[in-house]
Amino acid sequence: MKLVKEIKLTVIEIRSLMTAEEIGFPKYATPLINLANRFAQATRPKVVGQMSELIKECPYRDFEGWKRWYMSRHPDAIEDATDKLMEMLERFRDTIDKLDRDTVRRWVEDLILIKTFLGLRVQEPILKYLSNKLNEKYRLATSEEESAGIDGYLGKYSVSIKPTTYKEKEGIAEERPKGDILIFYKKDRENNIIITEIESLSKKGEKLIEKLKWIV
Numbered sequence: 001m002k003l004v005k006e007i008k009l010t011v012i013e014i015r016s017l018m019t020a021e022e023i024g025f026p027k028y029a030t031p032l033i034n035l036a037n038r039f040a041q042a043t044r045p046k047v048v049g050q051m052s053e054l055i056k057e058c059p060y061r062d063f064e065g066w067k068r069w070y071m072s073r074h075p076d077a078i079e080d081a082t083d084k085l086m087e088m089l090e091r092f093r094d095t096i097d098k099l100d101r102d103t104v105r106r107w108v109e110d111l112i113l114i115k116t117f118l119g120l121r122v123q124e125p126i127l128k129y130l131s132n133k134l135n136e137k138y139r140l141a142t143s144e145e146e147s148a149g150i151d152g153y154l155g156k157y158s159v160s161i162k163p164t165t166y167k168e169k170e171g172i173a174e175e176r177p178k179g180d181i182l183i184f185y186k187k188d189r190e191n192n193i194i195i196t197e198i199e200s201l202s203k204k205g206e207k208l209i210e211k212l213k214w215i216v
Helices: 011-017 029-040 051-057 063-073 077-098 101-120 123-134 143-147 166-173 203-215
Strands: 138-140 152-154 157-163 181-187 193-200
Touching (some): 123 203
Antiparallel strands (some): 152 157
């Protein structure tokens, strides 16, 4: 015989089973405090201890026993974390008081227009950066050139720009990029573009690599 029906224990039910009191928060309070905690780092191990290790060390298995044991080991931790959070929330309050429609509109514009473009179109920033270094003009590829595997030009040199993950796909699909040079890049968590490698694909491209060695 099998029990096939799912059984769901809600957080409220779990709290009740552990005799942990249900805490009511005003609307939006929890995400706001979570955000403040990310900046204040109020519940990091150096403030409240390494919780995953402490829960293992605790000799008690019930909630009330854990609560007493933890407070005896870290009597100031909750107050210290609360102080850090309150300080950060006061900074939030000061910032919110300074926000007006124009500031919010500029934030929305930056997100929708600038960050979307920089996040999805990496070719132009890379070409422009290298063109400044080489003192050469750059241009993006036309639709026809893109179809042929070219992403842009640095002066007279055709350039192909690929993410580092392209190397794996290239091996599987047996593709070879086109152009005089091939630029590999990756992006970090902050959306910064990192050029990881520049490879020549032609004799002409080798000359450009030589130039870049002296200036990059």
